[in-house]
Amino acid sequence: MDLSVEIGSLRLANPLMAASGCYGYGVEYAEAVDLSSLGAVVSKGLFLAPREGHPPPRIVETPSGMLNAIGLQGIGVHRYVAEKLPELRRLGATNVINICGSTLDEYVELARILSNAEGVHALELNISCPNIKEGGITFGCSLHGTFDVVSAVKKVTHLPVIPKLTPNVTDVASIAKAAEEAGADAVSLVNTFLAMAIDIETRRPKLSNVVGGLSGPAIRPIAVRMVYECRRAVRIPVIGMGGIASAEDALEFIIAGATAVQIGTANFVDPFIWPKLLHGITEYMERHQLSRIADLVGSIDTGTREKEWVSS
Amino acid sequence: MPLDVEAKVVRNTRLSPDYNVIVLAAPEIAALTKPGQFVMVKSSRGSDPLLRRPFSVFEVVRTSSGIEGLSLLSKRVGVTTRMLFDSVAGDVISCLGPLGRPFDPVAPPRQAWMVAGGVGLAPFATLTEALREQGTRTTLFYGARSGRELFYLDWFASQGVRVVLSTEDGSMGERGRITEPLDRELGRAAGDVMVYACGPERMLEAVAAVAGAHGTPAQLSVERVMGCGMGGCYSCVIPVRGPGGGHHYVRSCMAGPVFTAADVVWDHE
Numbered sequence: 058m059d060l061s062v063e064i065g066s067l068r069l070a071n072p073l074m075a076a077s078g079c080y081g082y083g084v085e086y087a088e089a090v091d092l093s094s095l096g097a098v099v100s101k102g103l104f105l106a107p108r109e110g111h112p113p114p115r116i117v118e119t120p121s122g123m124l125n126a127i128g129l130q131g132i133g134v135h136r137y138v139a140e141k142l143p144e145l146r147r148l149g150a151t152n153v154i155n156i157c158g159s160t161l162d163e164y165v166e167l168a169r170i171l172s173n174a175e176g177v178h179a180l181e182l183n184i185s186c187p188n189i190k191e192g193g194i195t196f197g198c199s200l201h202g203t204f205d206v207v208s209a210v211k212k213v214t215h216l217p218v219i220p221k222l223t224p225n226v227t228d229v230a231s232i233a234k235a236a237e238e239a240g241a242d243a244v245s246l247v248n249t250f251l252a253m254a255i256d257i258e259t260r261r262p263k264l265s266n267v268v269g270g271l272s273g274p275a276i277r278p279i280a281v282r283m284v285y286e287c288r289r290a291v292r293i294p295v296i297g298m299g300g301i302a303s304a305e306d307a308l309e310f311i312i313a314g315a316t317a318v319q320i321g322t323a324n325f326v327d328p329f330i331w332p333k334l335l336h337g338i339t340e341y342m343e344r345h346q347l348s349r350i351a352d353l354v355g356s357i358d359t360g361t362r363e364k365e366w367v368s369s
Numbered sequence: 370m371p372l373d374v375e376a377k378v379v380r381n382t383r384l385s386p387d388y389n390v391i392v393l394a395a396p397e398i399a400a401l402t403k404p405g406q407f408v409m410v411k412s413s414r415g416s417d418p419l420l421r422r423p424f425s426v427f428e429v430v431r432t433s434s435g436i437e438g439l440s441l442l443s444k445r446v447g448v449t450t451r452m453l454f455d456s457v458a459g460d461v462i463s464c465l466g467p468l469g470r471p472f473d474p475v476a477p478p479r480q481a482w483m484v485a486g487g488v489g490l491a492p493f494a495t496l497t498e499a500l501r502e503q504g505t506r507t508t509l510f511y512g513a514r515s516g517r518e519l520f521y522l523d524w525f526a527s528q529g530v531r532v533v534l535s536t537e538d539g540s541m542g543e544r545g546r547i548t549e550p551l552d553r554e555l556g557r558a559a560g561d562v563m564v565y566a567c568g569p570e571r572m573l574e575a576v577a578a579v580a581g582a583h584g585t586p587a588q589l590s591v592e593r594v595m596g597c598g599m600g601g602c603y604s605c606v607i608p609v610r611g612p613g614g615g616h617h618y619v620r621s622c623m624a625g626p627v628f629t630a631a632d633v634v635w636d637h638e
Contacts, residue, residue, distance in 0.1 A: 085600035088370045109618055114594050116604040121416040123596070127603045130618060274416040302416065325420060325597035326411065329373050
């Protein structure tokens with residue numbers, strides 16, 4: 058049975074990736090999980106410089122979901138390359154590095170640094186974090202911004218470039234197309250949905266940042282729809298995520314059009330989820346007599362119900 | 370390495386209208402647990418509630434044939450603690466652990482003074498056992514809202530622990546906050562003392578101030594809103610003093626939950 062998938066020039070042993078911001082730098086889980094058994098580990102978002110992030114409270118639970126406003130606390134790219142990458146290399150992890158910039162130049166500089174570092178397999182461009190004011194999402198919310206940052210990064214790296222898209226736009230498929238036109242090797246989606254929760258007794262927001270990003274099973278059907286839309290709009294691979302907590306959930310995204318999937322919030326609940334997901338996927342493939350997971354990608358059968366309202 | 374055990378509820382004892390002690394058949398985790406470590410608990414199969422919640426391990430529960438499991442001391446305040454309160458023998462609760470940095474038990478001639486506020490009593494039963502093994506003289510300063518919320522007093526006494534009580538309503542022990550007798554006794558303490566504290570954050574801050582004023586070191590077990598317990602989510606951070614005099618956020622699930630009192634920055638938020 059062939060579980061491998063291709064993201065540009067990068068071949069993943071299986072389609073399961075740990076989502077950025079939900080797996081620390083990966084090394085935190087090395088005692089509990091064989092990191093080489095994951096398709097890839099996507100690092101916590103990195104800026105050039107270290108960042109403190111937002112004051113607590115940084116998360117709050119909501120029905121079948123959670124809001125977070127961590128604020129991209131992080132050690133910065135230089136410490137990551139010096140302290141985390143060697144360990145991840147030793148552990149045999151496939152490393153996708155999530156990079157964040159306040160400016161276009163910062164993305165370019167990060168891409169340059171990481172392209173020269175040993176053990177980096179792809180770059181995910183964070184142009185979609187809803188929790189910080191500067192940079193990032195200002196690129197991801199416009200066609201021009203997305204095009205500009207992707208093409209600038211593509212000029213300085215040989216690595217596959219994967220912009221991570223925000224769902225907080227009117228038409229995510231048009232953003233995916235702009236990324237493709239700029240040379241992106243794949244797109245990943247969705248980042249979290251901008252949301253908020255209020256304590257009615259104190260009338261204060263439950264997050265210090267007032268607003269945060271919603272993740273977890275609560276967002277899954279919207280994310281599946283957005284992956285489906287993007288799959289129809291672009292030829293490059295789509296990496297899907299949003300509330301995946303079981304093999305069935307992962308398969309739903311794959312059938313909707315995701316070449317690979319990322320697991321985020323569910324990893325908080327069950328750090329040992331990976332072999333369970335792989336087992337469920339292989340069981341499904343056996344039951345459906347599939348030898349290659351790649352054959353399942355985008356295999357949704359809408360019959361005669363294909364809807365023209367889907368952006369194209 | 371932490372283990373994830375689908376643990377059966379062995380028994381659930383209600384101590385008051387809000388407090389319960391629940392014994393979980395997770396002997397594998399109990400055998401590895403050091404005083405002050407915690408487990409992440411999930412008491413439902415679906416996605417509501419979605420996330421696990423952290424609990425200090427209260428007791429390593431033993432029978433004549435060995436370790437039976439671990440217990441949690443819980444106060445009913447939210448959805449997960451409500452489910453723990455309502456659980457019955459045979460229910461299954463997912464238990465991930467042991468996690469976090471434990472207390473460092475001192476040896477004689479130093480004395481151990483434990484300071485507990487309310488449900489913050491939880492880590493002190495296992496610490497008491499570790500201290501007793503070393504022959505360390507141990508005192509428990511234990512405060513609650515009322516005498517009806519002071520538990521396991523006989524057990525601590527049976528372990529040779531001197532117990533000092535306070536309640537906000539004066540129904541048992543001294544009326545007021547537990548840091549008042551702590552302050553008074555530290556003022557006349559003979560010999561070296563290590564303070565251990567667990568309870569509401571305002572109490573921890575007061576303990577840190579009192580201990581600091583007497584030049585006594587303290588280890589504090591903090592509780593922050595925690596998403597994963599494994600270092601993945603960066604939600605449970607607490608500001609600690611940096612080498613340059615500023616502060617930086619560290620994850621209380623990995624760098625804690627036990628911190629050296631002098632390292633924690635309280636006035637940041």
